[in-house]
Structures are given as C-alpha cells and as structure tokens.
Amino acid sequence: MPMPTIKHIRAYTVRGGGADYHDQGDGHWIDGQISTPMSKYPEYRMTRKSFGLNVLGTLVVEVEASDGTTGFAVTTAGEIGAFIVEKHLARFIEGQRVTDIERIWDQMFNATLFYGRKGVVLNTISGVDLALWDLLGKIRQEPVHAMLGGPVRDELTFYATGARPDLAKQMGFIGGKMPLKHGPAEGDAGLEKNLAQLADMRERVGNDFWLMFDCWMSLDVNYATRLAQGAREFDLKWIEEALPPDDYWGYAELKRNVPTGMLVNTGEHEATRWGFRMLMEMECCDVIQPDVGWCGGITELIKISALADAHNKLVVPHGSSVYSYHFVVTRHNSPFAEFLMMAPEADEVVPMFNPLLLDEPVPENGRMRASRLDAPGFGVRLNPENQLARPYEH
Numbered sequence: 001m002p003m004p005t006i007k008h009i010r011a012y013t014v015r016g017g018g019a020d021y022h023d024q025g026d027g028h029w030i031d032g033q034i035s036t037p038m039s040k041y042p043e044y045r046m047t048r049k050s051f052g053l054n055v056l057g058t059l060v061v062e063v064e065a066s067d068g069t070t071g072f073a074v075t076t077a078g079e080i081g082a083f084i085v086e087k088h089l090a091r092f093i094e095g096q097r098v099t100d101i102e103r104i105w106d107q108m109f110n111a112t113l114f115y116g117r118k119g120v121v122l123n124t125i126s127g128v129d130l131a132l133w134d135l136l137g138k139i140r141q142e143p144v145h146a147m148l149g150g151p152v153r154d155e156l157t158f159y160a161t162g163a164r165p166d167l168a169k170q171m172g173f174i175g176g177k178m179p180l181k182h183g184p185a186e187g188d189a190g191l192e193k194n195l196a197q198l199a200d201m202r203e204r205v206g207n208d209f210w211l212m213f214d215c216w217m218s219l220d221v222n223y224a225t226r227l228a229q230g231a232r233e234f235d236l237k238w239i240e241e242a243l244p245p246d247d248y249w250g251y252a253e254l255k256r257n258v259p260t261g262m263l264v265n266t267g268e269h270e271a272t273r274w275g276f277r278m279l280m281e282m283e284c285c286d287v288i289q290p291d292v293g294w295c296g297g298i299t300e301l302i303k304i305s306a307l308a309d310a311h312n313k314l315v316v317p318h319g320s321s322v323y324s325y326h327f328v329v330t331r332h333n334s335p336f337a338e339f340l341m342m343a344p345e346a347d348e349v350v351p352m353f354n355p356l357l358l359d360e361p362v363p364e365n366g367r368m369r370a371s372r373l374d375a376p377g378f379g380v381r382l383n384p385e386n387q388l389a390r391p392y393e394h
C-alpha cells in the first residue's frame, strides 16, 4: 500500500481567542495591567492589547492527503502566516509523502532563512509541522505521543497560569504563576507592590504550593535581581522571562544573582535548536520553556529537548494545549506542564484554545490521564462554528 502524499495545504485565519489566546474580550485578566517592554510608555502600560499583543490572530493550517485524510493545527500567526503558507511554503509540502516531515521542515526553514529564523515565520513553520504530525497520526490511526516513543508517565501534572493562584490551589494544580504587574518604570514603589502581591498570595495559599512570577521580557538585570532577592522570603519557585529574549548575557548574570534554589526560567519567545543552544551553553536558565507552536513545531522540539536533556535542563513547554501535552507526556525531563487559565477571572478551568477546538482536553484536579490523549493525531477537531477566512490561495 503506497504511502499517501499531501495533496493540498490550506491556510485560514480566525479571530477571538483560540491559538492567539491574548486576543480576548475586555476585562480579561490576561489583558489587565501586566509588566511588558512597553510599560515604560504610560499610554501602553495598562493593557497589552493597547500596543497590539493580539494583532496577529490565529492561523489554522489544514493538510489533505491523497487518500482524503485531513490533518490540521493552529498557532499564532494570522494573515501573515497564511501568506507565508500559501505563497511560499506550499511548494515544499504538496506532492510530498505524508512521512517526509523532516525534509519538509528542513526545506521550510532554509527557504525562509533570509527573512525568518524566529518570530512569526517560525510560528508559521510550527503550525505546518504540527498539522503534518496530526495528519500522520490520523493516517496511522495513532496519537502523536505514540509516534514520539509513548508516555513515560500515566498522567500529566499541571501548574496554572493566571491571576488567581489561590483558586488554582483549590482546583488541584501544583502551583500558580502570576503575571508581574509593575516594571522598572514604576520604580521602587512598583517593586514593593509586586512583593506585597506575592506576600499576600503566599499568605492565601500557605507554604506547600508553588508560586511564580512571569515577567514577560520586561525587566533589567538589576530590577530582576532585586525582585528575586526580595521574593526569597516568600519562597518564589521561579522568576520567568525576566529579560528580553536576546539578552543571553543578562540572563547569565541574573542566574548568578538569584537566591540559591530559586529557578530562572525562560524561552517561550525563543526558537530553534540554535536559540536554545545559546540559552543552555551560556548558562542562562534552569528550565527552558519553548512553545511548540512557536519554536519550530514537534520536529524541532524533539531536537531542542534532546539538547536540554544532555545539559540536564528541564523542558516545561509554554502552554499550547494538546500540542505540548502530547510532547510533555513522552519526555522524562518534562515532569510537569503549564495550563493557562483562560476564564476571564481565572476562576474556572476552560479549554485553553476556547472556542476554537472540539474535544480539547483540560486538567481535572490539576492532572490529566495520558489515556485522555489516545485519539489519533492530536485528538482535536476544529469547531465548525469558527468563522474561518482564507485570505490567500495558491
């Protein structure tokens, strides 16, 4: 029985949540005051949508095989990603066998090197790669995790990201990661407010629950050092993405400065094995956090994770729903996963990419049985009520 080939690839866009999960309605915690590299501009300090964090929107990549089977995946890339798929990447995909995933990845990456390397081009390549893994799983009738070597544990354990770690503890999560509200532009007063928020949350959750700060690229080494030192007494588990992604030198200094035992984590806006090689060889962090929808897809995350394993680094992917769950469950150096609380008040568990997908699994009591991921491919379907657009065709 000859291996099917890829007959069509199509790129769609959709607005309103989904893979571009920052694209939420007003009043959502994820668009509250959060410290960012734009916080130095008061006009862009109070919400991240004000400076365009939701500008891209969701890219949906669909691949159809010669036997009629279809696979798909979603990521953050919107119309830019749709253009890249339809006008550039399609030529490397259509006509190839559904198993030619490595060669397709290599051609997509090298053909876009002159304008890609990271950012939205790698988001787009990731989306194509995830769709190809979904298609292969559907053709072989096996889940992606089985094609990656199978689960190394019976269940996934999650920490929750959101404004309410106190509620996350009640829901059974192992920890709560809070967005940092105030950045260097608000001076010592802002730093004291950050620490007061941590102190209050520590009081609410007690001592046997992880608390973390997510600083979203917004600090400098001195501020991050003072924040970490001040957070020691409240047992901050890790300080995340304190500095801009390219400041490998600053991360190496911060990692030397933080209190012994406090973890320095980063990587969600890093891409490819080369970017993560820099983070690890320059001793920038303890835990890398690639987003499988942004770093290059499953095909690249396999390479990144193996490199991390050799460096004794944990790989805790940035939350990306089923795309990270299928990977995390198969890797011994990925002992837990992130779950982003997408309810506006972070007070209930809803699917991360809501309302984009059907059958999207969510943690129960902060855990997820590996068997919940046993449907073919990534085990999810597009919600037929999505208003998809196809802005470009090839």
Ligand SMILES: C[C@H](O)[C@H](O)[C@@H](O)[C@@H](O)C(=O)O
Binding pocket: 030, 034, 161, 162, 178, 179, 214, 216, 268, 318, 319, 338, 340
């Ligand atoms: C909660 C953070 O500010 C970001 O919105 C989030 O996308 C990311 O940094 C995370 O680690 O979940």
Ligand SMILES: [Mg+2]
Binding pocket: 214, 216, 240, 241, 268, 318
């Ligand atoms: Mg983060």
